[in-house]
Amino acid sequence: MIGKLNHVAIAVPDLQAAAAQYENTLGATVRAPQDEPDHGVTVVFIDLPNTKIELLYPLGDDSPINGFLEKNPSGGIHHMCFEVEDIIAARDKLKSEGARVLGSGEPKIGAHGKPVLFLHPKDFNGCLIELEQV
Numbered sequence: 001m002i003g004k005l006n007h008v009a010i011a012v013p014d015l016q017a018a019a020a021q022y023e024n025t026l027g028a029t030v031r032a033p034q035d036e037p038d039h040g041v042t043v044v045f046i047d048l049p050n051t052k053i054e055l056l057y058p059l060g061d062d063s064p065i066n067g068f069l070e071k072n073p074s075g076g077i078h079h080m081c082f083e084v085e086d087i088i089a090a091r092d093k094l095k096s097e098g099a100r101v102l103g104s105g106e107p108k109i110g111a112h113g114k115p116v117l118f119l120h121p122k123d124f125n126g127c128l129i130e131l132e133q134v
């Protein structure tokens, strides 16, 4: 069901510093910051040859990453995003097997303009999973 690794997301305490580090120290191709108000985050995408890194910084008071950054003040790997062909079919299969789909359960439009859903980290070995329909 899951396909390519679309991105690995890292929550960071200083978005500008993290983006500069990937660009200057690690020599990566870093895109401009992008506000995602529907998701409560500002993102910076970094293009790698085989996948992307998504730097995450809270946007607004009720950002879903506030708690994570409180627990991990120097930042940390926040989620992995896998591509799926049919996000509704994927959601229904996962729900029927007992996995918790976060939020309303309806896909939201993600940072690439495509539908996304999140799965509870406690149901996947402590790893928050994002699914993106491609």
Ligand SMILES: C[C@@H](C(=O)O)C(=O)SCCNC(=O)CCNC(=O)[C@H](O)C(C)(C)COP(=O)(O)OP(=O)(O)OC[C@H]1O[C@@H](n2cnc3c(N)ncnc32)[C@H](O)[C@@H]1OP(=O)(O)O
Pocket (backbone or CB within 6 Å): 009, 036, 039, 041, 043, 054, 056, 064, 065, 066, 067, 068, 071, 077, 078, 079, 081, 102, 103, 109, 110, 111, 112, 116, 118, 120, 121, 122, 126, 127, 128, 130
């Ligand atoms: C723009 C878009 C895109 O790419 O297109 C994005 O990625 S938006 C990316 C941001 N959006 C999201 O993350 C949306 C989905 N996330 C959520 O609904 C939430 O963040 C939850 C995953 C439910 C966590 O909620 P909350 O921060 O309130 O924490 P909580 O206290 O309820 O956490 C319950 C337990 O899960 C753990 N926990 C929390 N966040 C975690 C994470 N990212 N990875 C692994 N474990 C995590 C906590 O440490 C705690 O464990 P213990 O009890 O053992 O201490």
Ligand SMILES: [Co+2]
Pocket (backbone or CB within 6 Å): 007, 009, 054, 079, 081, 130
């Ligand atoms: Co993401």
